Every structure is written in structure tokens, then in C-alpha cells.
Amino acid sequence: MFPVSPNYGSGCPCFPTPCAQAVLGSTSTPVPCPALPACVPPGVLPLSRRPPAWGRAARQPPGLPLALARAFSNNKILVELDESSGVATMKFKSPPVNSLSLDFLTEFCISLEKLENNRACRGVILTSAIPKIFSSGLDITEMCGKSTEHYAEFWRAVQEMWLRVYGCNMVMIAAVNGSSPAGGCLIALSCDYRIMVDNPKFSIGLNETQLGIVAPFWFKDTFVNVVGQRIAERSLQLGALHPAPEALKLGVVDELVPEEKLQERAAAVMAQWLALPDHARQITKSMMRKTVLDRLISHREEDIQHFISFTSKESIQKSLRMYMEMLRKKSG
Numbered sequence: 378m379f380p381v382s383p384n385y386g387s388g389c390p391c392f393p394t395p396c397a398q399a400v401l402g403s404t405s406t407p408v409p410c411p412a413l414p415a416c417v418p419p420g421v422l423p424l425s426r427r428p429p430a431w432g433r434a435a436r437q438p439p440g441l442p443l444a445l446a447r448a449f450s451n452n453k454i455l456v457e458l459d460e461s462s463g464v465a466t467m468k469f470k471s472p473p474v475n476s477l478s479l480d481f482l483t484e485f486c487i488s489l490e491k492l493e494n495n496r497a498c499r500g501v502i503l504t505s506a507i508p509k510i511f512s513s514g515l516d517i518t519e520m521c522g523k524s525t526e527h528y529a530e531f532w533r534a535v536q537e538m539w540l541r542v543y544g545c546n547m548v549m550i551a552a553v554n555g556s557s558p559a560g561g562c563l564i565a566l567s568c569d570y571r572i573m574v575d576n577p578k579f580s581i582g583l584n585e586t587q588l589g590i591v592a593p594f595w596f597k598d599t600f601v602n603v604v605g606q607r608i609a610e611r612s613l614q615l616g617a618l619h620p621a622p623e624a625l626k627l628g629v630v631d632e633l634v635p636e637e638k639l640q641e642r643a644a645a646v647m648a649q650w651l652a653l654p655d656h657a658r659q660i661t662k663s664m665m666r667k668t669v670l671d672r673l674i675s676h677r678e679e680d681i682q683h684f685i686s687f688t689s690k691e692s693i694q695k696s697l698r699m700y701m702e703m704l705r706k707k708s709g
């Protein structure tokens with residue numbers, strides 16, 4: 378058996394049985410599997426492991442009835458895929474506030490991976506099924522009074538969620554229909570485009586410093602890539618939560634719409650983005666995001682250790698407990 382091309386991996390449709398092109402010929406010249414993005418310039422990695430598609434959603438297997446919409450839901454996220462448009466919607470429905478618990482993050486990553494592996498899907502809209510809340514960010518109870526093993530598992534899941542969304546080949550649009558602090562804001566920032574409901578009661582931002590904690594470097598990098606250094610620096614230091622109109626002014630979100638128009642507008646923006654050939658858009662996206670993604674990928678274990686030692690400090694635990702107490706008092 379000849380060795381396979383160094384480009385060969387789980388992103389190839391023939392994986393795990395390499396096709397003829399994926400196997401190195403006797404000349405030992407690497408021949409990439411034709412389904413791989415062979416035109417990717419050196420140094421630019423494909424974003425996700427899935428090969429790029431071009432107009433995939435338009436193709437229907439001959440003789441099969443047109444499958445319009447498929448829905449699957451586990452627990453905390455409702456996923457609906459419209460195969461005719463190639464657009465899926467992932468609706469967060471984890472009451473009371475869509476906090477990003479370990480279970481939520483695990484389900485999120487599995488759902489997104491399923492969509493990535495579905496050749497009918499080219500774009501995903503992230504939104505919430507809970508009125509007034511997009512996501513309340515990381516579940517603070519996962520960071521309070523737990524073992525170091527738990528912190529490591531939780532943080533790995535947070536990293537995984539970000540790597541998957543920020544590095545996703547598909548078009549990702551956040552339809553932000555409620556407040557979106559910290560980790561919730563990170564999800565929106567990691568998408569390609571953000572549309573928020575035009576309601577000043579809904580706010581968005583990386584408010585970590587208000588909890589006495591520090592936004593990790595990859596939260597910061599993602600923010601800087603959206604709004605630029607100065608706005609990010611001021612907003613991060615102040616732990617600012619920006620009401621929707623201010624978020625638009627600062628570029629945290631791309632547009633505001635009335636609540637009843639949100640889904641329609643998200644679908645229209647998605648259609649614009651999907652009108653482009655996937656491979657050209659995907660390579661461009663990868664080129665823009667690769668440096669930031671690589672920074673976490675190459676420091677992942679270090680980042681987990683950093684999180685554990687930071688979170689385990691008694692002073693940090695105290696800040697988080699006080700913050701939770703403040704939330705509980707406020708709520709009831």
C-alpha cells in the first residue's frame with residue numbers, strides 16, 4: 378500500500394478509505410485528493426475539515442422527492458435545515474437564559490459538526506428561542522467551586538465551540554434577538570455577520586472585567602478583528618455592555634432591525650452571502666482568520682492551564698460568587 382498524501386484526512390469524502398488520487402504515486406509526489414481545496418494558497422489552511430462546496434445546495438439527487446426542511450433537536454438547541462436553500466437555523470432554547478454550560482457547549486459542537494458534514498448545508502443562522510436573551514454567556518456555575526478536572530473539561534469545550542464557529546467554512550450569521558453578554562457576545566462576534574433587534578434594552582459586549590475576570594486573548598483577538606484596536610481596548614477595560622444602538626455605532630453589530638423582521642432579514646443577508654462561489658469566499662475567510670485561530674490552536678493546553686490556575690484563585694472564586702449572588706438577588 379502506498380502512503381497517502383499529506384493533505385489526506387477526515388475532510389476528504391473518501392476518508393477513511395483513500396481514493397486513488399489520495400494515494401501517493403510511485404514518484405512520491407504528493408497528489409491531493411481532488412475533493413480537497415487544492416487551490417488553497419500555501420500557508421492558508423482550509424477553515425474546517427469539510428471540503429469546500431460550490432452551489433451544493435442547489436443539487437438534488439435525481440429521482441428523490443425534494444426534501445424541504447429537516448429538524449433535529451437534542452435538548453438545548455433546535456436545529457432546522459432547509460435543504461432547498463442550504464440554510465440551517467440553530468435556535469438556542471436552554472432556559473432561563475441560554476447560559477453556555479458544558480452540556481450546552483457539547484450539544485452546540487455536535488450540532489454544528491453534523492451540519493458541517495451535511496453537504497446540503499452551506500449557511501447557519503444562530504438565534505435564540507428564549508425571549509429577550511440571545512445567550513447570557515458562559516455558565517458561571519461551571520466556573521465556581523468545581524474541581525480542576527472539571528475546569529479543564531469545561532474550558533476545552535469553550536475553546537472547541539469558538540474554534541468551530543470562528544473556523545467554520547459555512548456562512549455564519551448571528552440573529553441576535555436579546556441580550557448577549559460575554560460568551561454570548563463571543564458567539565456573535567465569531568460569525569460572519571451580526572443582525573441585532575433594534576431595542577435599547579438589549580445589550581451586547583464582553584463584560585468580563587465587571588465580574589473581576591479577564592477576557593482571554595482569543596476573545597480579545599476576535600473582538601479586535603471586528604471593531605478595531607481602540608474600540609476593543611476601551612470596551613474591554615470597561616467591561617462595557619453596549620445597548621443595541623450603541624453596538625451598531627461601534628460596529629459590534631452590523632445592522633439593527635425590528636424584532637419581527639429579524640429572521641426575514643437574516644435569510645436575505647444569508648442569500649447574498651451564498652450567492653458567492655463557496656470556495657473563493659471560504660479561502661478569503663480562512664486568510665482573514667487563520668492567524669488568530671492558529672494562536673489558540675498552538676497554545677491550547679497552555680490556555681487551559683492558564684484558565685485553571687486563574688479560576689482556582691480564591692480571589693477569583695470570591696468575585697464570581699459575589700456576582701452570582703448579585704444576579705440571584707436581582708432576580709428574586
Ligand SMILES: CC/C=C\C/C=C\C/C=C\CCC/C=C/C(=O)SCCNC(=O)CCNC(=O)[C@H](O)C(C)(C)COP(=O)(O)OP(=O)(O)OC[C@H]1O[C@@H](n2cnc3c(N)ncnc32)[C@H](O)[C@@H]1OP(=O)(O)O
Pocket residue numbers: 473474476510512513514515516517518556558559560561584585588590591592593594683684687688701704705706707708709
Ligand atoms: C492574567 C489572566 C489572563 C487571562 C485569563 C485567563 C483565563 C480567563 C478566565 C476566565 C475567562 C472567562 C470568560 C468568561 C466569559 C463569560 O461569559 S462569563 C458570564 C458573563 N455573563 C454575564 O455577566 C451575564 C449575567 N446575567 C445577566 O446579566 C442576566 O441574567 C441577563 C441579562 C442575561 C438576563 O437577565 P434576566 O432575564 O433578568 O434574568 P436573571 O438575571 O433573573 O437570571 C435568571 C437566572 O439565570 C441565572 N444566570 C444568569 N446568567 C447566568 C450565567 N451566565 N451563568 C449562570 N447562571 C446565570 C441567574 O442567576 C438567575 O438564576 P436564579 O436566581 O433564577 O437561580
